[in-house]
Amino acid sequence: MHILYIAADTSALGGIQQYNRKVIAAFGARGDRVNLLELKGGSSPAKFFFIVRCVLAALLMRPSMIVCAHVNFSPIGLFLKNIFGMKYVVFTHGIDVWNIEGVLKRKAFGEAKVITAVAEFTRDKMLAQMPELKDKIYFLYNPVDGNRFVPKPKSPKLVKKYGLEGKKVIFTIARLLAAEGYKGYDRVIQAMPRVLHGVPNAVYLLGGKGDDAPRVKNLIKKMGLEDKVIMAGYVPEEEIVDYYNLADVFIMPSKAEGAPAVYLEALSCGKPVIAGNKDGSSTPLQGGEVGLLIDPDNGEEIVSAIIRVLKGKVDARLLDGEFLRSKTLEKFGLWRFPEKIEGMLKLFLTEERR
Numbered sequence: 001m002h003i004l005y006i007a008a009d010t011s012a013l014g015g016i017q018q019y020n021r022k023v024i025a026a027f028g029a030r031g032d033r034v035n036l037l038e039l040k041g042g043s044s045p046a047k048f049f050f051i052v053r054c055v056l057a058a059l060l061m062r063p064s065m066i067v068c069a070h071v072n073f074s075p076i077g078l079f080l081k082n083i084f085g086m087k088y089v090v091f092t093h094g095i096d097v098w099n100i101e102g103v104l105k106r107k108a109f110g111e112a113k114v115i116t117a118v119a120e121f122t123r124d125k126m127l128a129q130m131p132e133l134k135d136k137i138y139f140l141y142n143p144v145d146g147n148r149f150v151p152k153p154k155s156p157k158l159v160k161k162y163g164l165e166g167k168k169v170i171f172t173i174a175r176l177l178a179a180e181g182y183k184g185y186d187r188v189i190q191a192m193p194r195v196l197h198g199v200p201n202a203v204y205l206l207g208g209k210g211d212d213a214p215r216v217k218n219l220i221k222k223m224g225l226e227d228k229v230i231m232a233g234y235v236p237e238e239e240i241v242d243y244y245n246l247a248d249v250f251i252m253p254s255k256a257e258g259a260p261a262v263y264l265e266a267l268s269c270g271k272p273v274i275a276g277n278k279d280g281s282s283t284p285l286q287g288g289e290v291g292l293l294i295d296p297d298n299g300e301e302i303v304s305a306i307i308r309v310l311k312g313k314v315d316a317r318l319l320d321g322e323f324l325r326s327k328t329l330e331k332f333g334l335w336r337f338p339e340k341i342e343g344m345l346k347l348f349l350t351e352e353r354r
Contacts, residue, residue, distance in 0.1 A: 007069035074108035094258020119280030144264035169248035176210035184253035253296035270321025
């Protein structure tokens with residue numbers, strides 16, 4: 001197939017960017033020709049010229065499919081359909097479609113041939129607003145590379161670097177952005193004094209960088225937790241597997257996730273996971289079958305979940321690295337992604353169902 005792929009900067013950090021790279025790679029493995037157009041600026045002139053580029057590319061390429069890799073690009077798909085009669089797919093990721101605002105975006109959703117979702121929660125959010133989308137939605141789950149994310153012994157180098165010898169490590173990796181304060185790492189920090197009452201040798205390792213880091217540092221200082229909460233900063237891609245394997249539990253009690261890859265990566269490394277129950281996190285945790293789902297706004301639940309995992313007082317399967325890894329790869333392994341792509345294309349190529 002000849003695919004016009006409309007996206008934001010796919011080389012940037014972030015779950016959506018990582019997802020796009022996996023999809024593009026899957027198309028390439030099929031032998032599809034992908035023409036990637038990336039919006040890398042947020043100014044009005046940049047957006048205008050990007051739309052012009054999309055129109056010219058569609059005119060010259062005559063693609064058999066247009067991928068709008070974010071809801072914000074769906075009006076471009078609608079425009080190209082109206083002008084050239086081309087069909088398009090819209091990728092959704094989570095909070096971006098929990099509230100589909102504007103007549104134009106709703107029209108673009110209604111005219112799309114296929115709309116992908118990464119979690120049941122997001123599917124349900126879309127259908128609550130637009131029930132007519134039911135037959136268009138296709139689950140294209142975020143996959144995890146089980147050949148890369150593997151269980152390993154704790155890295156002696158990192159154990160020494162952070163002084164983790166004899167410690168029970170609670171780990172989070174996330175972008176520390178003020179705009180994404182819903183991820184819940186600050187609530188884990190606030191829970192630490194009570195966690196330490198139950199598990200005195202616990203330490204919280206927080207990886208990631210962003211404009212929220214100064215506030216987080218001040219919170220740690222204010223609470224007197226400088227020796228119990230470690231800010232690792234930016235974690236290089238080549239070291240991320242070693243960081244997951246430092247963990248005795250991975251936690252991100254977020255409130256606005258689609259179905260983030262970090263849970264799958266931790267589970268693929270055989271690590272127990274704690275996540276929030278108010279967003280799409282239940283999909284990678286398979287409804288609680290491979291992890292603990294808690295109320296992310298309830299500090300007591302956060303404390304209790306961490307202590308129970310670290311003390312081994314949860315269902316034994318949630319501590320069984322082999323079970324966590326096998327169940328995760330069975331459903332979300334990267335090896336399954338090509339068949340999911342094929343399923344999406346089959347739906348795309350079917351005649352209208354009426």
